[in-house]
Structure formats: structure tokens, C-alpha cells
């Protein structure tokens with residue numbers, strides 16, 4: 001068993017705009033993250049993943065990068081970044097940053113050059129194509145944010161491809177100069193001490209060389225976002241992408257102990273291909289199956305089994321419950337089941353990624369139309385796809401603006417922030433914050449949870465149970481997915497005591513052969 005740090009680590013995703021504001025502009029910043037490091041140590045996470053903080057016109061809140069090697073003044077400076085890395089490392093926390101290779105901002109100097117004339121040396125750095133004879137776009141591809149993926153450039157009389165906003169032109173990763181320039185970007189940050197990258201839409205970076213039309217999506221139900229109308233047969237997940245990823249990995253491997261994580265929304269069989277030949281791809285292709293899983297014991301058990309069975313030899317699993325693009329877990333399954341979900345996430349086999357704010361149980365936040373920010377939500381307004389409700393500020397205390405800022409934040413707080421905040425909840429032994437922290441520290445203390453094997457024991461009548469085992473360390477987790485009492489029988493001959501429960505008054509209790517779980521209850525049992 002390799003001792004790579006990222007196998008036993010818990011990753012905590014920070015959306016920098018929404019974590020902590022230190023310069024009173026209503027938007028979070030890097031110094032804010034540094035200010036809150038002691039909290040993260042108390043919580044018990046191991047690595048921070050920062051969503052983009054690069055100079056950007058912010059059409060997609062930083063996922064439109066205008067300079068890969070600097071910090072947007074909104075978030076601070078390179079000095080602030082260096083100070084954050086040193087302070088985090090001094091507290092044994094790792095820093096993973098977001099790398100956005102598929103597209104730049106249309107204000108990036110590369111695109112300004114590329115769009116300045118057809119004979120510009122950087123013309124081929126982006127994906128330019130002629131119009132169809134009728135003047136229409138080169139093919140039928142849709143942007144992920146609605147409408148055609150092609151925009152017309154008046155000046156040079158060609159279309160350019162943008163898989164997301166028109167302000168996010170796609171780079172041409174088949175061009176070796178683009179690859180070389182991007183590898184230098186990686187080295188720039190690796191030399192600054194980052195511990196790894198989360199790579200944005202990594203499966204999209206190579207497109208079909210002939211730009212063929214995508215076929216209709218046979219599963220499209222007649223309504224939904226434009227992007228769902230077609231199968232992404234030629235615009236994503238091309239066979240050639242794996243060679244490019246292997247190159248990226250070799251760059252990262254020039255530096256010891258770094259991790260490469262890929263953002264990939266694909267079915268399991270195609271997802272696991274991203275571990276790469278001889279595992280020379282990304283270390284962790286994000287496993288997003290819990291993001292939209294039907295929330296019941298049998299479905300989750302099935303996902304766990306299928307996923308584990310699909311992992312190639314040597315591949316390390318990982319799990320995600322929420323992120324800045326998807327509804328928060330508490331919004332999806334409710335407050336009681338969110339506690340259970342946290343227990344699931346932090347006891348499963350594989351590296352967990354915890355989304356900031358989930359530890360205080362932030363649920364759905366209504367965003368009034370006039371406060372909406374997300375470009376996707378605004379481009380397809382009738383679909384409810386807006387991502388603002390998952391990006392609201394972290395709530396630290398009961399003061400005005402929840403200790404996030406001294407002025408009105410860029411997105412609203414939850415209506416119950418006076419009680420749903422870190423300072424208040426740290427005092428309450430039974431709240432989800434303390435549960436999360438206890439689980440994280442228990443995970444550190446028990447190698448069975450960190451690196452142990454996993455065996456499913458039971459998945460019926462709303463109860464999911466599994467065992468984690470490492471040497472003499474044996475732990476059993478039983479989760480009740482319904483609101484009523486359920487019972488669960490321990491496997492023959494096993495006995496133990498409750499180490500942690502989502503509910504009160506149970507810690508230390510000896511577990512009888514037939515165990516009663518209260519509605520929505522999850523428990524961690526130490527066998528022995």
C-alpha cells in the first residue's frame with residue numbers, strides 16, 4: 001500500500017468568493033482563507049481545494065481566466081497566495097488549486113492575439129472554423145450554458161468554439177505550443193508549492209478532429225438544458241485525450257507528492273479510464289455518482305458495488321456529495337439525511353471531498369431574481385439551473401453578515417444564519433458541525449477508515465451497512481435512510497460499541513446482536 005498523502009486525506013473545497021472577506025468588498029479573498037486555517041485544522045480536514053482566484057473578467061466567476069499566473073486583485077495578490085501556502089503548510093494542510101485548461105477568458109492575451117487576424121501566430125491556439133454555406137455555425141454542438149457552442153467573429157469572419165460562455169473560448173489542445181504553454185503554467189504553481197490541481201472539465205480538452213455533428217441524445221425527455229439535447233459523442237471524452245492527460249501527469253510528476261484530480265461527469269466505465277494506462281492518468285477522477293443518486297439504501301449500495309468493481313487495479317476511489325455546480329446535499333436530501341450523508345462520505349473507502357458550508361448544513365437558499373449572479377441560470381432562466389444557491393457565503397457567527405464580511409455579501413446568507421453559523425454550532429455537541437468534525441478526527445485515528453478494505457453487509461429495508469477493516473481495526477457503519485425506526489442484525493459473532501452516532505445519547509453504548517436505528521440515524525460501531 002502506497003503512502004500517498006491524498007489517499008487518506010479529506011479534501012475541503014473552498015469557493016474563494018464565499019469563504020471569508022477581509023477587505024470589506026462583500027467578496028471573499030485569499031487572506032480570508034488564511035485567516036480561517038485554524039478552523040479547518042479544528043474541523044479536521046487535510047487539504048484545501050481552491051476554486052479559481054486568477055485574474056478574470058468574472059463572466060463565469062473565475063472559470064474564465066485572463067492570466068493563469070497571477071491572482072485577481074479581488075482575491076489578493078501573489079504574495080497573499082504565497083503567504084497562504086506557507087501558513088497552510090505550517091499547519092500540515094495541503095493546497096490544491098483549480099486548473100482551467102479547456103478555455104481561457106476572451107480577454108486573455110492569447111485570445112486577443114488569436115482573434116486579431118487570421119495570420120496571427122496564435123490563430124491556431126483556439127478553435128476557429130468557417131461558417132457553413134448558409135452562414136450557420138460549423139456544427140450542431142451546444143454550449144453547456146445554452147445556445148450554440150460557436151460564436152461569429154466579425155473581424156476575422158470565422159466562428160470560434162466555446163463549450164461554455166462566448167467569453168470562454170476553447171483552447172486547441174492539439175496544438176503543441178498550447179500544451180507547452182499550459183505545462184509551464186502548471187510548473188509555475190508547482191514551484192510555488194501547490195500540492196496538486198483539480199482540473200476543470202478535463203475530459204473536454206480534446207475534440208473530434210473533424211468536428212462532426214453530435215447525434216441526438218436518445219434519453220432527452222423533450223425539456224431541459226440545450227446541452228442535454230445531444231449526446232456529447234464528438235465534443236468530449238475523445239480517445240486522444242488520454243495521451244494529453246498522460247503528458248499533464250508527467251509534468252506534475254516532475255515534482256514529488258503532488259496530486260492530479262479530474263473533473264469528469266461520465267458513466268463509471270468511461271470515468272475509470274481516466275486513471276490512465278498503468279495509472280498514468282489523473283490520480284483521482286472525481287466520482288460524482290452521489291450528486292444525483294436516488295437517496296435510498298439500495299441505490300447507494302449498488303453505486304458503491306459497481307464503482308468498486310469497475311476500479312482498475314491500483315486505482316484509489318473517491319467520493320463527492322456537493323460542489324459549487326450542484327445543489328447542496330442538505331438542499332437535496334433534507335437536514336436529517338444530510339447528517340447521514342456526511343457519515344457516509346466520511347466513512348466510505350476512498351478520498352472524500354467536502355464542500356465548504358455543508359458542515360454547517362447550509363441547505364437551499366432562495367435567491368431573488370435581482371440578486372441572481374450565475375450566467376448559466378441567467379441564460380436558461382426557465383430551467384432552474386442557476387448555481388447561486390450553492391455558492392452563498394460561509395456563515396461564521398451571528399453578527400451582521402455572519403462574520404463573512406462587514407458589508408452586504410455578493411450573495412445572500414441563509415435566513416437562519418443567526419443560529420446556523422460556526423461560532424454558535426461549535427457550542428452544540430449534537431449539531432452537524434460537531435458531527436462532521438468528530439467523523440473527520442475519528443477517520444484520522446482509525447486506519448480502517450483511512451485505508452482499510454470495505455465490505456457491504458446489508459442493503460435492504462432502508463438500511464445500508466458496511467464494514468471497514470485494516471488489521472485489527474474493524475469498524476462497522478450502519479445507516480438508516482428512512483425517517484422511521486429500523487433494525488439491523490450484526491453479522492454472526494461480531495460485537496462492539498457505538499463510537500459515533502448522528503443522534504444523541506448513544507456514544508459508548510454496547511451494541512446488541514440486533515441493533516435499533518432511530519429514524520435517519522447513522523452509527524459507527526467499533527468492533528471488539
Ligand code: NOJ
Nearest residue numbers: 060063164200201324325
Ligand atoms: C466546471 C466548473 O466547475 C464550473 O463552475 C464552470 O462553470 C465550468 N467548468 C466552466 O469552466
